[in-house]
Amino acid sequence: MLYIPAIVLAEIDFLNEKLGRPIDFGACMAALRSASQFVLVPFNPEDTFEFDRDNAVPEMHDRIIVGVARRFNATYISMDKDGEVLIDPRPGNQSHESLRQLSSG
DSSP: OEEEEHHHHHHHHHHHHHTTOOSOHHHHHHHHHHOTTEEEEOOOGGGGGGGGGGTTSOSHHHHHHHHHHHHTTOOEEEEOTTSOEEEEOSTTOOOOEEHHHHHHO
16 A cells, blocks of 8 residues: 555645646546555644654644654655655654665674
């Protein structure tokens, strides 16, 4: 299963708008909803009560994503501001390693 937090969908839509809407976001959402390997995870007000558990992550949006990974015991994958892919295969681990570091070590 691939868990997709609502904030990720919001970030994709925002980027799509910023780039002049090159993709049909509605069609992409329909495809995600109909594919059994994806789980669209909502953001609920109660989720904010867990922000302190992930306070090693400084950015709010990323903290939401890390919280989803922790709650579902899933691998966390993201990209930093320099375009480097970050992956943390150990849910709950707050020290993120780069994909490059993991593949070489």
